[in-house]
Amino acid sequence: MKFDTVLKNGQLVLPHQGIVAGDLLIHEGRIAGICMPGETASAARCIDVEGKHVFPGIIDAHTHYGLGSADDFLTETRSAAVGGVSTVLTFLANAGRYSEVFPEQRRRAEQLAHVDFSYHLCLMTDEHLKEIPLYVNDLGVSSFKFFMNFRGEEGKYMGVEGTDDGFLYDGFQAIAKHRRAKAVIHAENIEIGWRLRDRLKAEGKDGLEVWTASKPDFLEVESVRRACYLAKVAACPLYLAHMTAADSCEELRLLRKQQTPVYAETCTHYLTHTAESPIGNIGKVNPPLRYARDLEALWEALAEGTLDVVSTDHVPRKFKTKQGNIWECSAGFPGTATLLPVVLSEGYHKRGLSLTRIAKLLSENPARLFNLYPRKGSLSVGSDADITVVDLDKRREVKAAELESNSDYSLYDGWKLRGWPVLTMVRGEVVMDHGEVKQAAGYGRFIPR
Numbered sequence: 001m002k003f004d005t006v007l008k009n010g011q012l013v014l015p016h017q018g019i020v021a022g023d024l025l026i027h028e029g030r031i032a033g034i035c036m037p038g039e040t041a042s043a044a045r046c047i048d049v050e051g052k053h054v055f056p057g058i059i060d061a062h063t064h065y066g067l068g069s070a071d072d073f074l075t076e077t078r079s080a081a082v083g084g085v086s087t088v089l090t091f092l093a094n095a096g097r098y099s100e101v102f103p104e105q106r107r108r109a110e111q112l113a114h115v116d117f118s119y120h121l122c123l124m125t126d127e128h129l130k131e132i133p134l135y136v137n138d139l140g141v142s143s144f145k146f147f148m149n150f151r152g153e154e155g156k157y158m159g160v161e162g163t164d165d166g167f168l169y170d171g172f173q174a175i176a177k178h179r180r181a182k183a184v185i186h187a188e189n190i191e192i193g194w195r196l197r198d199r200l201k202a203e204g205k206d207g208l209e210v211w212t213a214s215k216p217d218f219l220e221v222e223s224v225r226r227a228c229y230l231a232k233v234a235a236c237p238l239y240l241a242h243m244t245a246a247d248s249c250e251e252l253r254l255l256r257k258q259q260t261p262v263y264a265e266t267c268t269h270y271l272t273h274t275a276e277s278p279i280g281n282i283g284k285v286n287p288p289l290r291y292a293r294d295l296e297a298l299w300e301a302l303a304e305g306t307l308d309v310v311s312t313d314h315v316p317r318k319f320k321t322k323q324g325n326i327w328e329c330s331a332g333f334p335g336t337a338t339l340l341p342v343v344l345s346e347g348y349h350k351r352g353l354s355l356t357r358i359a360k361l362l363s364e365n366p367a368r369l370f371n372l373y374p375r376k377g378s379l380s381v382g383s384d385a386d387i388t389v390v391d392l393d394k395r396r397e398v399k400a401a402e403l404e405s406n407s408d409y410s411l412y413d414g415w416k417l418r419g420w421p422v423l424t425m426v427r428g429e430v431v432m433d434h435g436e437v438k439q440a441a442g443y444g445r446f447i448p449r
């Protein structure tokens, strides 16, 4: 048999077997086999990846498209391809019924995307709760976000009303009826946060550390505890987005002992920056950056398995939205294109996090938790040929302009990172080769889950 493509002489990063030398065979967009050294197979196209590591396609499970510009699906999936990311999951937040707004969103995204994508839906109204069966069965969406931080006045600008704990519990019950569905939680006790914020504002305080002081770590820990307790009562599987704190990891260890069905993610910025980093307003994000103790605790939790996923919470706004004082400037920043280099540089090279663990954190686990597995997140026969080829020793200085996002800045501008993707493949086609995007917009597909 003649295969479409062979990726030759790579070091295959197989999460369960280890690092294996071999050739990866690709046919009709899927992985068709692995040839061990010495074996040969004929293919129409041969790509030599000697000395490089071959990962299952990297997934960014947490992005916010639509906050940068109307064309975020164009620019940000391009940026994803540059960063070695072959699938993105993005949050869709709309106060209208998703049964009405989703088809058009999806159609438009499919015209623009360079890599594959799927959605999490933000649940914000009782209408949304009623439509959950339709979202799971007809729209192909099985993960639903609850904002524990958007309530009352804070929620109104998002079109969110009445999302209190009663809403949360009703939502958990509705989700629990669907075998594959999950609730995604932004854990933050905002009622305490508002009082702290008002006090700090009245004192005329400003700066990144003040932002963190207005949302201290125990707001997260308390919400984790509350959400997990309610989810356990409702028998609803939970995914805790963007964990930031050492004490949250401690809480997760306890919850796991009690068999609570909970999974958790952190994001690259909590692994590299703190409230004390000299980056000013750029570092404003929700939840806020923490301290050195938390940063190291998160790395430990990733290595030992307390945390399941690293994502980015990518927000592709322009630098100009970061002007003004800390209360006025926008929250969030871009991250998808630097996800893999940051974890390789700071995790593998600096802290000895294993490559197989990285393949789980950035590919297999998000695929499993969000029902993309084994189509995505695996180098097994039959999986989509989504592949990220990495040069572990490539050193490169981050320059935002080269990352192709709508955002014109990066938290990592000027950082010299070691370990970069050199090739991204989606369903057997090369979408990025040595930094250059190869497929036209519209190649990316919506993946129902």
Ligand SMILES: [Zn+2]
Pocket (backbone or CB within 6 Å): 062, 063, 064, 313
């Ligand atoms: Zn987010």
